[in-house]
Amino acid sequence: MATLLQQLINGLVLGGLIALIALGYTMVYGIIQLINFAHGEVFMVGGFASLATYSYFIPESWRSDWWVALPLMALGGALVAVILAVIMERFAYRPLRNAPRLAPLITALGVSVVLKEAVRLFYPGATAPVPFPRVFVDEQYTFEIFDGTITIGSTAILMIAVSVIGAVVLQTYITKSRMGRAMRATAQDPDTARLMGVNPNRTIVLTFVIGAALAGIAGVLYGIQITNVDTEVGFLYGIFAFTAAVLGGVGSIKGAVIGGFAIGLIKSLAGQYFPGGTQYDLVWIFVLLIVVLVFRPQGLFGEPERVRA
């Protein structure tokens, strides 16, 4: 029982991280039907950027106070991720907006490789995993229950909290605010939205910016939770998040969050209870994906694709 509960907690923590990244995939897809494969690398860059903020910009006397250091790191990580996303959108995706859909998709893959290799080559020591400081309350809470103990760390609580709050704020922003309405309008029909006075370029850039900021914050949270960053994680978590977005229905905020938590939970439960253990946990994630796509090709909360006139 304790083991099951502990695995559920592990799954929620991982799921929170995946959900934060998946939000970026789903928003960008929702508005321009682009699977931005470079989004995982934006997350990775966010992690490295926040580490750089810590190592090179935050004075040593500030580092011990996490309420000073952590927001600054999150800001640094998110800022670099946002700048990167804006550049990416302007130079890699905007020129291809009217090209066949395959072209931006391949470009996204290319951007992903470029980003990963650039960090690997130019960040000092990034050819191997780089240690990341735990700039937060380094506390583990242990509870006695039934037949054992469960332990949850403060960074794990932070991870779940940030992802849920992030998703709620985002959902509210998109449904309630003026810019949110512009986003939904552009997603539904870019041409009509433009006729109604919506600036599509600005709206699309904003979508990239929000997604990247969330990925940047996810990068910091990953760092303090796992205590190292590696150039490889962008690809790995990018695939998780992409799968989460597809599972939940690309374009749906709620779907991305639930998809993220679903994948986190399946990964940890499969690692414990399914044959093959953690070496085969990815298999079960993709089995679930296939099953869902067979019965609901639009994903759990997605809308069936409309044919545009």
Next chain:
Amino acid sequence: MRNQTVKAAVLVAGALLLAACGTNKEETGAGGGNQACDQSKGTLVIGVIAPQSGGLSALGLGIKNSAQLAADQANEKCAVKGYKLQVQTEDDQATAQVGAQAATRLSSNANVVGVIGTLNSSVAQSVQPILKGKNILMVSPANTAPSLTRGGEYATAPKRDFENYFRVCATDDLQGPFAAKYLVGKAGKKNIAIITDGKTYGEGLAAEFKKQAEKDGAKIAATAKVGERDTDFSTVITSIKGANPDAVYYGGEYPQAGPLSKQMKDAGLNVPVMGGDGIFDQKFIDLGGKEGDLATSVGAPTETLPSAKAFIDAYKAKGFKDDYSAYGAFSYDAANVIIASLGKTLGDAGTWGEDKRADLIKNTQDYSAQGATGEVKFDKYGDSTNKLLTVYKVTAGKWAADETGTFGG
């Protein structure tokens, strides 16, 4: 518009190409060399196949630099008459398939006399047959899987499949039991969990550890495997935590082992992690290895061996950017094995050619000298006769030697 798109595409393609070149670039040594030596017959190449990037690059760079050091010294001393020696390093990214490509590249060059490598036993498996096809000498500084020299049935019916393959380090069928003896006997751990990474090296090492630990009266409380790309080990840790182990033996390498040790502590499982030579690196501690964690490694501690002092001094004098790491001294010895055997094969006036390869392998088999890691000599399977092993313990943020000996001795 269209024009712009094309331009952008070309730019991206160009950048990709550059990135690709970056990963595949072959580093050739500076050579140096005393002009007093006769080098009129050209350049011979010693290949190095080891990870130069990725998680294990700290070990791979130590291997490369140490081989370079040996080659530079040989050039200064005119160890091979008439030729200049050059080191050509190929990055295997710790991946069997990339290692095979590297081996193919080296074996297509007739001037490659021998290859130092690989780091990973799993990579060696794919490199061995390629180099054997061309009868190229291979001396590994770091492969510890017993099957590489003595075949799959190494315990019961040893059989040497690769006459061209030698290694200068002790094997896992000694290292695993040596670790078990220490952990069960000396440290008194009786309820041990085993975690592996599922690769040739980790699996083999853990299997040998398990046999001896059970023989010595310890209970293997739980076994688990981590995924190759995993960075979040909470699932694995939870799965063994229920068994309340008093120590964890990890069959694998430090990029996973360091964070694993840290995350175990986070999960409330504060027991020592022990591993083999794959986790014996400062990076293990940087990435989260905690006080009291243990590792076995091959040979006596490099710093304490009198024969290693000359190597360390020379290495430091060269001013390499990276540490010589766990396998530097072994790589240096491996390079010297190749160089000395080559010198003997060619003699004073010999000319290198494909026909010399068999002689070179034969001379390597007969090689015997005092190296940086102790006596360097091979048995009939190509294994080192130097069976010395050391247990290290993390003490005040550094690996400190705890006990040196041979298994069974």
